[in-house]
Amino acid sequence: MSYVKKPALIEEKSFEIITKELGVRNFDEKTSKVVKRVIHTTADFEYADLLEFHPLAIETGIEALKKGGDIYTDTQMVKSGINKRKLSALGGTVCNFVHDDDVVKEARDRSITRSMVAIEKAIKNENIRIFAIGNAPTALFTLKEKIDKGMPKPDLIIGVPVGFVGAAESKEIIKSLDVPYIITKGRKGGSTVAAAIINALIYMI
């Protein structure tokens, strides 16, 4: 069989195809890089219309990463998808507390999601500068509640939960916080989308 075996060549060809099919869009160069990486990850061109960027989001995100800021993710899947070798070279790590024993217990006791309890734990950690939420609407709702109550604000919230119950609403309310955000409108999103956005930021540094 004849097929392309070199990873770098596969990625280069993929981005050529995406650029061609995406056509002329009104994105600046950095935004375009994020959008294309999300399409690369999903093969879904709808994301060009679904992604919404706070005007400062990409710059503040890149600055936070350059300073070695940590990233909190709502699932192990997002964590797995992030290029941790490159993140680590910048001095940052990825945290996720959903499987922590104290979080599991407290979620069960209070009969709420583990995501919510984990966010409460994360927001107290001052090294966490970016929240990348790919699955749990409740994580975004909790983030909104805590910031409204005066908890310290992160530098960037990536809010892209996928889903049918609460996902779209959770992303809209994040826009009302005075915190730079990157979201997907509507139901679509997910772990791979959250990881792709983070990786696009990392690769721009």
Add this chain to the structure above:
Amino acid sequence: MSYVKKPALIEEKSFEIITKELGVRNFDEKTSKVVKRVIHTTADFEYADLLEFHPLAIETGIEALKKGGDIYTDTQMVKSGINKRKLSALGGTVCNFVHDDDVVKEARDRSITRSMVAIEKAIKNENIRIFAIGNAPTALFTLKEKIDKGMPKPDLIIGVPVGFVGAAESKEIIKSLDVPYIITKGRKGGSTVAAAIINALIYMI
């Protein structure tokens, strides 16, 4: 804020919405469960048309899991997305060799993808009964080559790489092997889709 906080209720409501919006389809009950879980994971109803099932795929997959068969995944993301607690209760584990030192070295030396080398390692392992490939077309191409050369056949191949170079072709050639398969036609798919299919099978046991 008022929002649904109970995980079980969120999932139940989500599946109700999916069932309603999907409408009447010509799927049997088990196929329907797989399709709906993929839609639940992606919020993308296109998967109802993109998923393609070998007639024996679900049954052989369930049987392999019941017997404690292991699953090989092409990425850590697929591995992260699989419900390992329930899989472990059945006696199975999830393996991924892409980050193994020997695999990384050999891929660099031969200038081919790590996925390909990892598949060569996996196919020699007789406990691996299911391959769940969510990203690397080259993993599927390698699987096809090795099985053509007489290597032992797994019980099920889940072939759902996402992408623009080789992904669609890699899924089509898997259908020519005499091995039950679940694939997505065209470019779409990914880690979350592969994990959702495995989880749907696990939850039916």
